[in-house]
Amino acid sequence: MTFLKKLVEVREFMIVMIILVLGVILSISSPVFLTTQNLLSVLLGLSVEAIIAAGMTVLMVAGGFDLSIGSVVAFVGAVTAMALRAGASVPLAILLGIVVGAAVGLLNGFIIAKLKINPFITTLGTMQAVRGLVLIVTGGRNISGLPESFTILGQGKLFGVQSLIIVMLLVIIIGDIFLRKSRALRQTYYIGSSEKAAILSGINVNKVKIWIYVLSGVLAALAGILMTARLGSASVTAGTGMEFRVITAVIIGGASLQGGEGSVFGAFLGCLLMALITNGMNLVGIDVYWQNFVVGATLLVAVIIDQYTMKRKERASLKTKPGPATSTSGTTTSSTPS
Amino acid sequence: MGETILQVKGITKTFPGVKALDQVSFDLKTGEVHALLGENGAGKSTLMQVLGGIYQPDAGELILQGKSVRFKHAYDATTRGISVVFQELSLVPNLSIAENIFANRQPTNRFNLIKKEKMYEEARKLLQLFDEDIHPGTLVKFLSPATQQVIEILKAISYNPKVLILDEPTSSLTTVEVEKLFANIRKLQQQGIAVIYISHHLNEIFEIANRVTVLRDGKYVGTEPIESLTEDKIIQMMVGRELTNMYGDRPSDAEIGEEIFTVQGLTRKGACYDISFSLKRGEILGIAGLVGAGRTELGRTIFGAEPADSGAIYLKGQKISIRSPKQAIQQGIGYLTENRKEQGLFLERTMKDNAIAPNLKRFTSRGLDFINEKMVDQTTERYREHFRVITPSIKQKVGRLSGGNQQKVLLSMWVGIEPKVLIVDEPTRGVDVGAKSEIYQHLRQLAKQGVGLIVISSDLPEVMGISDRILVMREGKMVAEFQKEQFTQERIIAAASGVLIS
Numbered sequence: 001m002t003f004l005k006k007l008v009e010v011r012e013f014m015i016v017m018i019i020l021v022l023g024v025i026l027s028i029s030s031p032v033f034l035t036t037q038n039l040l041s042v043l044l045g046l047s048v049e050a051i052i053a054a055g056m057t058v059l060m061v062a063g064g065f066d067l068s069i070g071s072v073v074a075f076v077g078a079v080t081a082m083a084l085r086a087g088a089s090v091p092l093a094i095l096l097g098i099v100v101g102a103a104v105g106l107l108n109g110f111i112i113a114k115l116k117i118n119p120f121i122t123t124l125g126t127m128q129a130v131r132g133l134v135l136i137v138t139g140g141r142n143i144s145g146l147p148e149s150f151t152i153l154g155q156g157k158l159f160g161v162q163s164l165i166i167v168m169l170l171v172i173i174i175g176d177i178f179l180r181k182s183r184a185l186r187q188t189y190y191i192g193s194s195e196k197a198a199i200l201s202g203i204n205v206n207k208v209k210i211w212i213y214v215l216s217g218v219l220a221a222l223a224g225i226l227m228t229a230r231l232g233s234a235s236v237t238a239g240t241g242m243e244f245r246v247i248t249a250v251i252i253g254g255a256s257l258q259g260g261e262g263s264v265f266g267a268f269l270g271c272l273l274m275a276l277i278t279n280g281m282n283l284v285g286i287d288v289y290w291q292n293f294v295v296g297a298t299l300l301v302a303v304i305i306d307q308y309t310m311k312r313k314e315r316a317s318l319k320t321k322p323g324p325a326t327s328t329s330g331t332t333t334s335s336t337p338s
Numbered sequence: 339m340g341e342t343i344l345q346v347k348g349i350t351k352t353f354p355g356v357k358a359l360d361q362v363s364f365d366l367k368t369g370e371v372h373a374l375l376g377e378n379g380a381g382k383s384t385l386m387q388v389l390g391g392i393y394q395p396d397a398g399e400l401i402l403q404g405k406s407v408r409f410k411h412a413y414d415a416t417t418r419g420i421s422v423v424f425q426e427l428s429l430v431p432n433l434s435i436a437e438n439i440f441a442n443r444q445p446t447n448r449f450n451l452i453k454k455e456k457m458y459e460e461a462r463k464l465l466q467l468f469d470e471d472i473h474p475g476t477l478v479k480f481l482s483p484a485t486q487q488v489i490e491i492l493k494a495i496s497y498n499p500k501v502l503i504l505d506e507p508t509s510s511l512t513t514v515e516v517e518k519l520f521a522n523i524r525k526l527q528q529q530g531i532a533v534i535y536i537s538h539h540l541n542e543i544f545e546i547a548n549r550v551t552v553l554r555d556g557k558y559v560g561t562e563p564i565e566s567l568t569e570d571k572i573i574q575m576m577v578g579r580e581l582t583n584m585y586g587d588r589p590s591d592a593e594i595g596e597e598i599f600t601v602q603g604l605t606r607k608g609a610c611y612d613i614s615f616s617l618k619r620g621e622i623l624g625i626a627g628l629v630g631a632g633r634t635e636l637g638r639t640i641f642g643a644e645p646a647d648s649g650a651i652y653l654k655g656q657k658i659s660i661r662s663p664k665q666a667i668q669q670g671i672g673y674l675t676e677n678r679k680e681q682g683l684f685l686e687r688t689m690k691d692n693a694i695a696p697n698l699k700r701f702t703s704r705g706l707d708f709i710n711e712k713m714v715d716q717t718t719e720r721y722r723e724h725f726r727v728i729t730p731s732i733k734q735k736v737g738r739l740s741g742g743n744q745q746k747v748l749l750s751m752w753v754g755i756e757p758k759v760l761i762v763d764e765p766t767r768g769v770d771v772g773a774k775s776e777i778y779q780h781l782r783q784l785a786k787q788g789v790g791l792i793v794i795s796s797d798l799p800e801v802m803g804i805s806d807r808i809l810v811m812r813e814g815k816m817v818a819e820f821q822k823e824q825f826t827q828e829r830i831i832a833a834a835s836g837v838l839i840s
Contacts, residue, residue, distance in 0.1 A: 001766070025422070062339040146473055156435055181709055182707045182708055182709070183698045183699060183701075183702050183707045183708070183710040184707055185699065186698065186709055187690070189687065190684055190687070190691075190694055193684040193685070193686045193687050194680070194681070194682055194684050194685070194686075197681050197682055197683060197684055198684075198695075199643065199663060199682075200432075200641075200663050200675055200682065201663070201667075201695040201696040201751070202662075202663045202664040202666070202667040202668075203664070203695075203698075204662070204664055204699065208831060223763050240465065260684075260686050
């Protein structure tokens with residue numbers, strides 16, 4: 001198989017192509033699009049969701065997902081801001097926020113892994129409960145007036161690039177490498193493919209599940225802290241609807257709800273594609289009301305194309321000759337019964 | 339046997355790259371049980387799907403009662419008198435027996451509402467055919483696999499078929515239930531229904547079939563009356579060559595060594611009780627028993643998949659604690675499940691992903707937790723060669739391999755942990771004859787290398803052919819032990835079913 005042929009079969013390649021085509025169209029139709037400032041603002045806009053998408057990808061590869069991340073973003077933002085207002089040092093406030101995010105993840109993981117409750121129901125519950133906690137602890141008011149030593153974390157720049165973007169890129173790169181190569185995270189592919197077989201293969205399924213929900217909670221906390229720092233205040237409505245946008249991006253990036261598939265880089269590309277669509281519509285002057293429609297349609301088109309190419313791949317594999325048939329014991333069969 | 343009811347004439351069916359059926363012809367007579375045999379991939383399933391209207395043939399014709407017929411879809415075949423009972427159960431677990439049988443054609447009143455009483459009455463009549471005394475309103479999910487199989491057959495019969503096709507109908511049945519099924523098949527036979535019977539179990543064929551048709555690589559090999567056949571003859575027709583002593587013999591230089599593994603008083607409530615035995619280096623210990631005797635449960639308990647309530651396990655004289663499969667693997671104990679598709683393999687993942695699954699740690703680079711792909715590739719290629727796994731590439735999804743090749747991948751997974759003790763549960767279920775004998779050779783070789791093997795099997799000739807010693811289980815307890823020279827089918831069956839023989 002030639003290198004090019006292999007490349008075409010990779011899901012990420014397809015999204016890169018779509019992004020390039022979209023980029024060419026936008027750079028022709030808008031002089032602003034290809035400016036550094038515009039591209040950085042696109043990246044900044046997707047940063048919070050991309051950080052969370054890294055954790056969501058790991059969960060979806062293992063056959064789970066997490067609806068509570070949007071609420072965790074708001075709750076961690078509120079807790080961190082309140083701690084700062086109460087005079088806590090910046091590192092202490094951040095640590096507190098991370099611990100809160102990890103705790104929600106631990107709770108999700110425990111209920112899903114040990115009590116065997118479906119991830120949808122579990123995280124639907126924690127999503128609403130945590131959103132409730134946000135209102136309880138803040139009394140429904142946004143918290144502003146945060147010290148500059150904290151807001152600098154979200155507003156500062158390094159080599160002219162916003163710190164949030166740098167953190168996001170680090171999370172994506174490290175996440176991608178670990179999910180591809182590390183033994184710890186590779187186990188998620190086994191769990192997502194067949195939980196029963198994973199157990200019999202000696203994988204500690206419960207432990208892995210709990211840890212990846214903690215990971216998702218921690219990444220949501222990180223995103224919540226950075227978002228609060230950037231805005232200079234904690235908003236009680238922060239992260240509303242974020243869970244579905246993140247899941248959409250991860251699926252566009254090649255994951256499936258059945259588990260066993262997906263990559264962090266793909267999820268990043270999914271976020272990028274969605275952000276570019278929004279950006280492009282703004283630049284071209286299309287009514288903002290169309291955005292949800294287009295993102296939803298993109299998801300459907302991506303999944304349908306994927307389904308179709310999968311079928312094509314399966315048919316193609318039928319044509320490949322089996323290896324040296326030295327025995328009569330078996331031939332490769334396919335999904336087509338023979 | 340009566341007159342010819344169905345003629346299959348020169349049926350050809352091609353899928354991209356594969357000629358699944360090549361000019362297959364045979365005829366079917368009323369009131370006969372006609373066995374259709376062949377290895378996996380020989381074309382049995384495709385032929386059945388052509389007869390059942392699911393596939394349309396590329397060439398050839400079907401003549402049903404003297405008339406040439408073409409089925410557009412499955413329902414077309416059913417209404418014209420050909421009913422198929424597929425191997426995979428197609429029942430809806432959350433609906434009742436009656437609703438399953440009459441799916442899509444429930445009797446209704448003029449408001450199009452289902453007339454439940456009428457439907458139950460019809461279902462009850464069908465159930466009586468098989469002497470099943472169950473309420474037709476029972477949800478299917480509460481039935482045993484065997485009863486579900488019966489419901490599946492009743493569903494097929496409810497269309498009043500002239501031809502009934504059964505695909506591996508006994509795969510989930512116990513011996514007693516198989517007898518019951520056979521009695522029912524004979525009843526159908528007396529009513530003049532022609533039955534096409536597909537099975538891997540040759541002993542069943544000799545018990546129930548009148549004639550046998552063999553396919554090989556999509557081609558018709560021949561049709562013979564059962565009286566003129568022997569087991570060896572059938573195997574020869576299926577594989578196209580002679581297979582002598584499929585199970586092989588213990589190599590003369592392979593010795594049984596000292597005791598390496600001892601189980602003492604192992605109990606898990608509801609599964610197995612007070613099990614004690616020991617295993618020697620290089621020994622193949624068979625565990626026989628009826629379905630439901632607790633053999634698989636024993637294997638899973640030793641392996642820690644369901645931890646024991648009490649009892650002790652010793653490896654090389656040392657007491658070890660196994661509370662999870664992970665701990666068992668660390669101690670060098672492997673377990674090949676009987677259910678490779680659901681519990682053994684990762685069907686959506688590649689052969690190389692599967693091969694390293696129980697062994698991820700060994701494939702990480704030193705000091706780091708990263709998987710060393712090169713090492714994985716080399717090892718998997720070696721497995722592919724050693725076990726003769728037929729696949730275009732080690733990157734092929736395991737779900738696309740044939741049953742025999744899947745079983746070889748499963749075996750390679752567990753050989754990879756370099757086990758001291760390997761528990762093999764139904765090593766050749768759903769595996770064709772050729773691959774079977776290869777798997778036995780591999781088991782023999784493992785034993786020669788000093789692995790202690792525990793072979794759990796429902797296939798009596800298999801467990802007798804491969805084992806050095808056999809333990810028999812009944813109702814969760816160990817009830818008998820036989821040395822090689824004591825092996826007879828009668829003794830083992832008697833012990834397994836609790837019948838005393840003199």
